[in-house]
Amino acid sequence: MSALKNFGRLICLMQQIHEAGYYIRKTEELGHPRLLQSYEAILEFLAYFRGALNSYAKCFVSAGPGKIRLESSSVFANDSDQIAKHNRIMELRHKYVSHSDENEFESINVIEEGGEEELVLNLQYGISFPFDCLYELRELIRFVELSIVDRQASHVAAIEREIGKPVRVLEGNYKNA
Numbered sequence: 001m002s003a004l005k006n007f008g009r010l011i012c013l014m015q016q017i018h019e020a021g022y023y024i025r026k027t028e029e030l031g032h033p034r035l036l037q038s039y040e041a042i043l044e045f046l047a048y049f050r051g052a053l054n055s056y057a058k059c060f061v062s063a064g065p066g067k068i069r070l071e072s073s074s075v076f077a078n079d080s081d082q083i084a085k086h087n088r089i090m091e092l093r094h095k096y097v098s099h100s101d102e103n104e105f106e107s108i109n110v111i112e113e114g115g116e117e118e119l120v121l122n123l124q125y126g127i128s129f130p131f132d133c134l135y136e137l138r139e140l141i142r143f144v145e146l147s148i149v150d151r152q153a154s155h156v157a158a159i160e161r162e163i164g165k166p167v168r169v170l171e172g173n174y175k176n177a
Contacts, residue, residue: 004162007155009068010148013059017145020055023048024138031134042127046105049134050097056141057093059148060086075147082143085136092133104130 026048036042063069076082096103107126114120152169160167 002162004159006068007152007159009066010152010155012063012067013070014145014148014152016055016058017141017148020052020059020137020141021145023052023055024134024141027052027134028138031129031131046127046129049129049137052137052141053089053093053097056137056144057090057097059144060090070144070147075144082140086140089133089137089140104128 027045030036030041030045030048036045059070060072061069072083072086076086092103096105105128107124107128109124109126111122111124112119113122156167156169
């Protein structure tokens, strides 16, 4: 049953995009300016955003044995606006989450101060956040989630055709009663 095997692979994708959705909702909850008053609050906000970025990207990057990945060209078809948003988010993931490249969130400055007797190095680490990325990522997560749901429905229909009877899908950890 090849359709059944492929259905299992889609479950992994659904789990990833579901996780991304959770993280982006937490990011939005924590992202109100009145809540971002301490360094710890900012770090928590950024951790959830990084989680959302990473979980979203895992749907599109190379996958291990028994896993599949999405192709942006098939998910977004010819929607150049969505593809452009996706490419920006993926680049942000690569620069900000996966690697320590220059990025639009973090800046580091060393300011030299002092006189003849002492050199003082004032170390500054700046964090900024372009909220448009959060909203773009939220939109993309929802779009990809719907795409995966559509793929799952197609696979269930293929399984039904293959075995000649209806298929019912239960979500969660249900045991037969």
